[in-house]
Amino acid sequence: MLTSLELPDATIIAASVKDPPAFAAVFDRHWAEIHRYCVSRAQGAGEDLAAETFRVAFDQRRRYDARYPDARPWLYGIATNTLRRHFRTTARRAVPLISRALGFEDDALGRVEAQALGPDLAVALQTVASTDRDALLLHAWADLTYTEIAHATGVPVGTVRSRIHRARTLLRAHLEETRDERA
Numbered sequence: 001m002l003t004s005l006e007l008p009d010a011t012i013i014a015a016s017v018k019d020p021p022a023f024a025a026v027f028d029r030h031w032a033e034i035h036r037y038c039v040s041r042a043q044g045a046g047e048d049l050a051a052e053t054f055r056v057a058f059d060q061r062r063r064y065d066a067r068y069p070d071a072r073p074w075l076y077g078i079a080t081n082t083l084r085r086h087f088r089t090t091a092r093r094a095v096p097l098i099s100r101a102l103g104f105e106d107d108a109l110g111r112v113e114a115q116a117l118g119p120d121l122a123v124a125l126q127t128v129a130s131t132d133r134d135a136l137l138l139h140a141w142a143d144l145t146y147t148e149i150a151h152a153t154g155v156p157v158g159t160v161r162s163r164i165h166r167a168r169t170l171l172r173a174h175l176e177e178t179r180d181e182r183a
Contacts, residue, residue, distance in 0.1 A: 009071035013064045023061060026071055027054050033072070034079050037142045041083050049086055053079040068151060076142050077152030080134050124174040128167045135160050136167035 009026055016023035034053055039046030056078050057071075064074060125133055131153075138149045146164070150157045 008069035010064065010066040010069045013061050013071060014066055016058075017062055020058075023058050026057070030072060030075055033142070034075055037076065038079055038083065040141050041137065042086060045086060049082050050079065052082050056082065070148075072142075073144060073148035073151035076138055076144055076148070077154070080138065080152065084130075084134075123178070124171045127170045127174045129163075132163040132167040132170075135163040136171075139164055 007025070009029070012022055012025045016026070031050070031054070035047065035050040038050040038053065042049055053075060057075055060078075064071070068074065128136070135149055135153065138144045138152060139146070144152065146157050146160045149160045149164075153160070155163075
């Protein structure tokens with residue numbers, strides 16, 4: 001008989017519909033990775049956001065598409081949406097001084113990420129559309145494949161490729177321009 005460590009995520013999630021404690025195996029398997037992703041984007045709030053990701057996943061487990069044996073893309077999709085909601089909510093509460101200094105008053109997500117990621121990277125990321133930025137960060141920080149990002153974000157793989165290429169091109173150009181200005 002297979003143990004929960006040997007079963008695919010899809011099997012465990014399906015079993016957890018009737019046996020909720022079974023979902024703990026998915027949590028145990030993916031917590032560290034989702035936690036790192038959330039903390040890398042939201043610093044101190046990351047732990048709570050990672051926990052919220054798993055709460056949402058648990059609540060939505062009946063809707064999990066069992067055709068996908070690995071739940072990582074699904075969990076990263078939930079984490080990305082949770083982070084986006086967090087950034088919007090946080091931005092509504094206060095406009096950080098760094099945001100004003102960097103000219104992010106009109107972009108809630110940019111304001112919060114500017115504070116969390118540091119000025120140079122935040123400025124560079126601000127030049128990238130949010131959908132492109134999310135795809136790039138899922139690839140760079142979460143180490144998801146293009147196919148997994150497509151699954152996480154609900155878009156075709158070709159769209160993911162375009163978004164990541166566009167984001168890299170814009171970031172590279174902006175960071176090179178910033179470096180040249182300082183030289």
